[in-house]
Amino acid sequence: MQQQIGPPVGIDLDRPTPGSRWRPKAAIVGSIGLHVVAPLGVVVVPEAWPWAFGAIAANHLLLGIAGMCPRSTILGPNLTRLPEAAAGRREVALTFDDGPDPEVTPKVLDLLDARGVRATFFCIADLAARHPDLCRQIASRGHAIENHSRRHLRTFALLGMSGLRAEIAHAQSILAELAGRPPRFFRPPAGLRNPLLDPVLHAMNLRLASWTRRGFDTLRGDASEVAARLLDGLAAGDILLLHDGHAARTASDTPVVLDVLPRVLDRIESLGLRPVTLREAADS
Secondary structure, three states, X not given: OOOOOOOOOOOOOOOXXXXXXXXXXXXXXXXXXXXXXXXXXXXXXXXXXXHHHHHHHHHHHHHHHHHOOOOOOOOOOOEOOOOHHHHHOOEEEEEEEEEOOOOOHHHHHHHHHHHOOOOEEEEOHHHHHHOHHHHHHHHHOOOEXXXXXXXXXXXXXXXXXXXXXXXXXXXXXXXXXXXXXXOOEEOXXXXXXXXXXXXXXXXXXXXXXXXXXXXXXXXOOOHHHHHHHHHOOOOOOOEEEEEOOOOOEOOOXXXXXXXXXXXXXXXXXXXXXXXXXXXXXXXX
């Protein structure tokens, strides 16, 4: 029987960080100003409406492009690399998206445990609710569980503020109960977002996290190709993106992440780097 997971007692998901208020990035401030000034300009000079319409359309296009660039910081703060102090300690972060998966995740955990490595798992909350014991196992084995939305919607970046808030808050409730502590980082599905995400994350005291390098292991079944994308130029401070859910398959029908991960761990060790969770890097 599927376990029903509800909001944990005592967690106020919508409470802003005490003493802090949301500060929009310059691009957002400019966009808001444009949406105020352009209509007023049309009122004063009606024949200028094509210019006003064009300016607003161009603004929407630019913000849309920024939202489709997962590592962009135009729409708000975005952790694309570990802090300088963590890089100075020669730390890197392994992150896994789209799980938990009952076939793949336990094998990933075993590979990590064999090397004494801790990683960060961005879990889809509905999958976590279907496999609560697996989610608890991730946490009990010393890894960090973070928020990857409730349903991993393809239309996530098209949601309005109430839709974003509901999707993220529900996931936060489920994952906090299963992991024993609330997630501190959020990664949107495919890394895609819109300008409304930043104030929603701020109100929930969540930090947006993307990555430094990715192997496209949901699309590529060639372990050598995926590993090369991840490891070419690997350096201290890098955040690596892999997938324990939705993993592509090799020619021998093995989830490609299981062939890639040992190679990644070997390279990390040979370079004298130390894998840590995003929480560890941020706290120390």
